[in-house]
Amino acid sequence: MIRFKNVSKFFKTDNHRKIILDRVSAEFETGCSYAILGVNGAGKSTTMRMIAGTSLPNSGSIKMDLRVSWPLGFAGGFHPLMTGKDNLNFIARAYGEDVRRVSGFVEEFAELGDYINAPVRTYSSGMMARLAFGLSMAIEFDCYLVDEITAVGDARFQERCRVAFDSRRKNSDVIMISHSMDTIASYCNRGIVLVDGRMLFFSKLDDAIETYYRLNR
Template sequence: MIQLDSVFKFYKTPQHMKVVLDNVSAVFETGWSYGLLGVNGAGKSTTLRLIAGTELPNAGHIRRNVRVSWPLGFGGSFHPQVSGRDNLKFVARIYGEDVRRVVRFVEDFSELGDYLDAPVLTYSSGMIARLAFGLSMAIEFDCYLVDEITGVGDMRFQRRCEDAFAARREKADLIVVSHSMATIKSYCRRGAVLVDGHLMQFDNVDKAIEVYNRLNR
């Protein structure tokens, strides 16, 4: 279970204050996958980062009694001056994983070859995505956070990603952000719609999509 308790999150700019979550209390129950919907700029990605713990709320608390991933494919935490291999070792140690197993998995999965020992700053965006997705699949979580699934690499590699993700989904819940309603309906049974700092939750994903479509006209 993931519980948001009176969570308040805002960003200040010189012109105004953008409220993402306005004292939101909500529960994402274990055993269900949720589609998180909202118009552009509503704060969906920020909400995922808050749930992951990569950002903190300005007020309120987020409680997790399950192992929650970082947003899937998120490579922003890699140290650019350090090699891909050493980045993998660092993350594996943080999560208490077998370092050699994680490195072997990502080395095989990412197909980066000698680049795994090069500094991440020398990587293309596609190579970073391969490293990040491989790491996401190397560590098992109870709940995966997914922010706009996109294809990585050629068709053969994309198929490998889909197969690996399908295997993880059999044993884990998801919270998915996507503008593709087909993706949301394929992965999720429940839904939540973020609008003007408020989070509306629905037991039926079709109802959430209906509300989102009305807002997005």
Template sequence: MIRFDDVTKVYRTDGHRRTILERVSFTLKPGVSYGILGINGAGKSTTMRLIGGVEAPTKGEIHRGLRVSWPLGFAGGFHPQMTGRDNVIFVARIYGEDPRRVLDFVEDFAELGSYLDVPIRTYSSGMGARLAFGMSMAIPFDCYLIDEVTSVGDARFQKRCNEVFSSRRKHADVIMVSHSMEVIREWCQQGIVLLNGRAIVYEDVNDAIELYRRLNA
């Protein structure tokens, strides 16, 4: 279960105040996959980062009763001065996983070769995404977050990503952001529509998609 209790998220830049979520409360149930919908700028990616703990709410609390991944392909949580190898070991220990097992998996999956032993700051965005995706697959999560990233790299690597992730999905939920309503409908049973700082949860994802299409008409 993931529960938002009276959550507000505000950004302040250059004297301007932008409210993304305002006193939002809702519960995401285990065993259900959700699609997060909204027009551009509604706060979809911000909400995803809040769910994953990448960002903290300005006010309110977020309770997680299950193990939630960071957004797939998101490399922003790595320490740029540390090597890929040291980052993998560090993250594995945070999650209480065997560092050797996780490192072996990531080393084989990400196919970074000697780059695993150089600082993350030298990585291209694609290399960082490969490392982050490999880490996400190496650690078993109850819920995976997908923010428009379902595969990285060339066609062969994408095939490997899809195969491994399909295996993980058999035992885990998904919370995703996508501009493709076909993908949302295929992967998700319920939907969350973000609108003017509110979050409206629909038990039928088709109802969420219908509202989203009306908002974009």
């Protein structure tokens, strides 16, 4: 379970304070997959980064008793001067995983060939995405964070990604942000709508989508 306790998050500009969450207490139940909805600027990605631990609330706490992924395909954690393989080995050790298994899985999945031994700074955006997605699939999590599913590679590789992710989510929950309601309906069974610093929870996804459409008119 993921628990928000009296969480506040805001950003300050010169003459304004943008409130994302205002003293929110809430629970994401294990065994449920949630869509995070909201109009542009509501704070969907910021909320997901707080769940991932890459952004901190201004006050309050977020606690969890399960293993949560970084956002699916996120490549921001790679060190640009290290090789792809060295990055894989470092992250595998950080998560207590078998280094050889993780490295072997990603090398086979990402299909980068000899580039796996080249510095990540030399990778194209597509190569980086392949490496990141492969790593996301190499380590099993109780809950996967997905901030938009982006197409990676050609149609054949995209299908490999879809099959791999579908296999992982059979035993895992998903927290997803997407502008595609069809995609959300395929992966989620509950919804959260962010509005005016609050989290509105809906046990029925259709009710969350209907509320989102009303706010977005």
